[in-house]
Amino acid sequence: MIHIEGLSYRYDKKAPLILDSIDLHIKKGDFVALIGQNGAGKTTLLKQLNGLLKPSSGRVTVNGLDTAVTKTSKLARHIGYLFQNPDHQIFCNTIHEEIKFGLVNIGCSPSEINERIERIASQLGLTDKLNKNPFTLSRGERQRVALASVLALETEVLVLDEPTTGQDYKECIEIMDIVKDLHSKGKTIIMVSHDMEVVADYAQRAIILYQGSVLEDGPVREVLLKEHSLRLAGLEPPQTVQLSLRFGSLFNSVFTIDELYERVIGLAAPQASSKGEQS
Amino acid sequence: MKEMLQYVNGNSLFHRMNPLTKLAWAVLICAACFASSSHLFVLGLLISNILIAYAGKILAKAKGTFKALFILGLFLMLFQLLFTNTGRVYFYILPGVPITDDGVSFSLLLMLKMMAALSPLSLMLMLTPMNELLTAMVDKLKVPYQYAFVVITALRFIPTFSHEMDQIMQAQMSRGHATDTKNPFKKIGMVLPMCIPLLISSVRKIETMAISIETRGFGTGPRSYRKKLEFTFRDMMFIIICVAVLALSLVLR
Numbered sequence: 301m302i303h304i305e306g307l308s309y310r311y312d313k314k315a316p317l318i319l320d321s322i323d324l325h326i327k328k329g330d331f332v333a334l335i336g337q338n339g340a341g342k343t344t345l346l347k348q349l350n351g352l353l354k355p356s357s358g359r360v361t362v363n364g365l366d367t368a369v370t371k372t373s374k375l376a377r378h379i380g381y382l383f384q385n386p387d388h389q390i391f392c393n394t395i396h397e398e399i400k401f402g403l404v405n406i407g408c409s410p411s412e413i414n415e416r417i418e419r420i421a422s423q424l425g426l427t428d429k430l431n432k433n434p435f436t437l438s439r440g441e442r443q444r445v446a447l448a449s450v451l452a453l454e455t456e457v458l459v460l461d462e463p464t465t466g467q468d469y470k471e472c473i474e475i476m477d478i479v480k481d482l483h484s485k486g487k488t489i490i491m492v493s494h495d496m497e498v499v500a501d502y503a504q505r506a507i508i509l510y511q512g513s514v515l516e517d518g519p520v521r522e523v524l525l526k527e528h529s530l531r532l533a534g535l536e537p538p539q540t541v542q543l544s545l546r547f548g549s550l551f552n553s554v555f556t557i558d559e560l561y562e563r564v565i566g567l568a569a570p571q572a573s574s575k576g577e578q579s
Numbered sequence: 580m581k582e583m584l585q586y587v588n589g590n591s592l593f594h595r596m597n598p599l600t601k602l603a604w605a606v607l608i609c610a611a612c613f614a615s616s617s618h619l620f621v622l623g624l625l626i627s628n629i630l631i632a633y634a635g636k637i638l639a640k641a642k643g644t645f646k647a648l649f650i651l652g653l654f655l656m657l658f659q660l661l662f663t664n665t666g667r668v669y670f671y672i673l674p675g676v677p678i679t680d681d682g683v684s685f686s687l688l689l690m691l692k693m694m695a696a697l698s699p700l701s702l703m704l705m706l707t708p709m710n711e712l713l714t715a716m717v718d719k720l721k722v723p724y725q726y727a728f729v730v731i732t733a734l735r736f737i738p739t740f741s742h743e744m745d746q747i748m749q750a751q752m753s754r755g756h757a758t759d760t761k762n763p764f765k766k767i768g769m770v771l772p773m774c775i776p777l778l779i780s781s782v783r784k785i786e787t788m789a790i791s792i793e794t795r796g797f798g799t800g801p802r803s804y805r806k807k808l809e810f811t812f813r814d815m816m817f818i819i820i821c822v823a824v825l826a827l828s829l830v831l832r
Contacts, residue, residue: 373755373757376755388743402756
């Protein structure tokens with residue numbers, strides 16, 4: 301699906317390398333979390349995927365299209381990109397128009413447009429706000445409008461640059477559940493996140509970027525246990541993983557809050573019953 | 580384009596000079612350019628500007644400025660060339676539109692003046708940290724602080740907005756909006772709607788900034804300055820040279 305070969309990038313000839321000989325292969329149906337410190341090159345790498353930035357050396361291909369020679373507006377049919385700051389994306393007078401904008405660009409039929417807008421709006425809880433001006437909404441809502449306008453394009457690949465910023469916990473879960481649902485329908489997801497809990501809960505594969513190179517790449521459940529690499533990249537494992545790292549076998553292979561809950565209940569149950577007997 | 584009018588960090592002689600000296604230089608050279616009507620003299624001033632950019636190690640960054648001024652000058656030159664009909668006629672480019680020796684001479688002078696007169700101002704901004712310029716304007720020239728602050732902030736925001744615009748364009752391209760077309764007319768039509776998010780985010784940013792500086796006591800009373808700007812012998816000499824250049828331009832006209 302996405303092939304990155306020997307990708308290096310710098311903003312101009314004298315500037316230092318932002319991305320340093322990256323090799324990645326992202327398969328169809330992958331759910332990839334790109335993690336690393338601020339300035340590690342995460343956003344720069346994402347922008348390479350839809351041709352907003354062109355490689356200084358190396359090659360990036362998406363669905364066989366070389367991003368160096370394909371226009372971004374054309375790649376938009378294959379790859380949806382959610383920007384970090386929703387205000388860069390939103391410019392229409394109503395949310396309805398905002399979602400419509402991308403659909404018109406890729407040439408959807410009017411009935412198709414309306415159908416998609418309705419579906420997306422109800423998924424993201426925006427139905428009763430469709431005629432509102434996006435700029436009157438809260439930051440979290442604007443983020444969802446931006447996400448809606450990207451999801452409406454129904455591209456095979458979704459690139460999400462911190463989709464859950466500005467969301468409260470409940471909204472965060474809602475958004476990630478939508479993303480998860482899309483993934484289960486066969487979409488390829490590539491996401492940047494600073495929230496290790498979200499990464500542990502949702503992603504399948506994690507890539508740690510450190511100073512422009514890939515430090516670790518593998519299944520989330522392996523990568524998040526590599527304490528040394530995580531610390532080097534300025535990251536902390538999720539608290540659940542920290543538990544298992546500290547208490548070893550007791551919390552082994554516990555990754556998500558749900559799993560932790562199960563385990564704690566499991567551990568507590570025999571003791572609780574024995575306590576009951578004593579009293 | 581993005582680097583125009585933006586301070587370039589450095590430690591050259593010109594970086595260290597008193598901001599007022601650099602301001603005087605920009606104004607005096609500009610005046611000298613307009614006073615003079617000698618091609619060679621103005622060309623000399625233009626070269627001196629380029630040399631100063633070179634000495635200040637900002638030539639690479641100033642290239643854009645010179646190029647923009649060159650293009651602007653070229654336009655002016657073209658108009659001047661077509662609308663001057665005094666002097667000896669070389670040939671008629673269109674019926675009734677002669678190209679004359681006066682026209683060539685005037686238009687060339689105009690272009691040189693344009694480049695030589697305006698480049699010092701932008702070089703000055705590239706060689707002077709904004710806060711030093713602010714201090715100089717308020718402390719020495721007695722410009723009211725609020726006004727000086729407005730000017731400096733406006734300059735300061737140019738690169739920010741330019742970056743913001745880039746982001747917006749990228750975001751729209753990612754949604755299949757073909758702003759990456761090569762056709763300039765199509766592009767203008769497509770880019771115009773993008774100005775709305777730029778405007779909105781600018782107003783938001785400025786509002787936030789206004790509140791944030793107010794909460795930190797902006798404009799409440801007499802200010803102090805972290806850095807005392809010194810006026811050295813070297814500054815004096817440089818200004819004297821600039822005044823001499825202006826005088827020379829008046830003598831040589």
